[in-house]
Amino acid sequence: MYFACESNRDSDGIVYVIKNDTHISDPLTSKLFDKEVDIISIKEEFNIASLSFQQSGGSYIKFQNTQFYNLMYGDFFSLLILEDINDNYSHLNSKLKLCKYILKAHRKGVLETIIHHQSNILKNKDNIYELMELLDKYSEKTEIDELEKFYSEFKSLKFTKEVKIYPDKNEKDPRYDLMSELGDNTPLILLFIMAYEIRDEKFPPFPKIIYKPSITFDRLKNQQALFIYQMSTDKYSILNPSDGDSGLNVVKEVIQQIDFDYEIIIKSKNQILNELDSIGINRKFIYPDSDNIAKYIKEKYRI
Numbered sequence: 001m002y003f004a005c006e007s008n009r010d011s012d013g014i015v016y017v018i019k020n021d022t023h024i025s026d027p028l029t030s031k032l033f034d035k036e037v038d039i040i041s042i043k044e045e046f047n048i049a050s051l052s053f054q055q056s057g058g059s060y061i062k063f064q065n066t067q068f069y070n071l072m073y074g075d076f077f078s079l080l081i082l083e084d085i086n087d088n089y090s091h092l093n094s095k096l097k098l099c100k101y102i103l104k105a106h107r108k109g110v111l112e113t114i115i116h117h118q119s120n121i122l123k124n125k126d127n128i129y130e131l132m133e134l135l136d137k138y139s140e141k142t143e144i145d146e147l148e149k150f151y152s153e154f155k156s157l158k159f160t161k162e163v164k165i166y167p168d169k170n171e172k173d174p175r176y177d178l179m180s181e182l183g184d185n186t187p188l189i190l191l192f193i194m195a196y197e198i199r200d201e202k203f204p205p206f207p208k209i210i211y212k213p214s215i216t217f218d219r220l221k222n223q224q225a226l227f228i229y230q231m232s233t234d235k236y237s238i239l240n241p242s243d244g245d246s247g248l249n250v251v252k253e254v255i256q257q258i259d260f261d262y263e264i265i266i267k268s269k270n271q272i273l274n275e276l277d278s279i280g281i282n283r284k285f286i287y288p289d290s291d292n293i294a295k296y297i298k299e300k301y302r303i
Helices: 036-055 067-085 094-105 118-138 144-156 176-182 186-197 218-223 269-278 290-300
Strands: 013-017 031-033 060-062 164-166 209-211 227-229 232-236 251-255 262-266
Touching: 031 067, 036 060, 036 067, 036 186, 036 209, 060 186, 067 094, 067 186, 094 118, 094 144, 094 186, 118 144, 144 186, 164 186
Parallel strands: 031 209, 060 164
Antiparallel strands: 013 262, 209 227, 232 251
C-alpha cells in the first residue's frame, strides 16, 4: 500500500493481489529463489534447451541442471504421483494447461509449428510428421476429455518415446522404481518445451518466478519483499498453411503476463499515507537513513 501511494499522488494507485501458491507441488505454480544468479540462469537454461531442441529436430533437449530444472523435474514427477492417487487431479494440473495452449496455438497443416526450419525438420522427419498429424487431429480442442485423449496419444508417439533429455535424472533418482511403475515424466517435460517453442504471440504457460533477496544490512530490513521476475522470450510468428515460406523467421518478443486475483484501485493516496503513518509505516520506517528521516520530519511538521 505504501509503495502504491508514495509517488504521483494526483493519480490513482493500484495494488494487485496475487495468490501464494509456492507451497503447491505443480510445475506451473510459483518458484521461489533467494539468489539472483539462480534467476538469471533460467533464461540461459532455456536458450540452451531451445537451441538443442531445434537443432536436433526435437530429438534432444539439453538442460544445465540448474536449481530451476531440478524444481521443475521434481514437480513433474509429483504430478504423476498425485494423478495416480487422485483421478480428478489431472483436471486441475499443468498437464492439461500445456496441452490446451499447444493445441490452441497450432495451425492445421503447418509443418513448422514446433520445429521452425526445414533443415532441422529433416533430421527427425518421420517423427515430426507423426506429431503434426496428432496436432492437426486435436487442434483447438479444449474439452477435458479431448485433452486427456490427446495426451494419451502423445505419450505413445515415437517423437515422444525417442526424445533424449540431458541430464537424465530418472535412473539416479531414489524414486526410480516408483516412477517406472507410473511412467516417467519425459512427456510432461517435452510438452513444457514444446509450449515454449511453438509459434504463438502469447507467453507460454510458465511458473511465476519469485525473488526473495537476502537482506544483510539493518537499514534495508524494512524493505524486505518478494519480487516477481517477469520472463520474456522471442516467439516465432504464427503461420497459416497459405503463407508458404514467407515469414518463417519473423520473431516477436513476448512477455510473461502475471495473473492476479484482485485489483485494488487507490484514489485517495494522501489519506492512505496518513493512515499508514498512524500505525508507523512511513518514509522513515521504510528508508531509515538520515536523509529520509530528515525529509519525513520536514514534510510531517511543515518545517
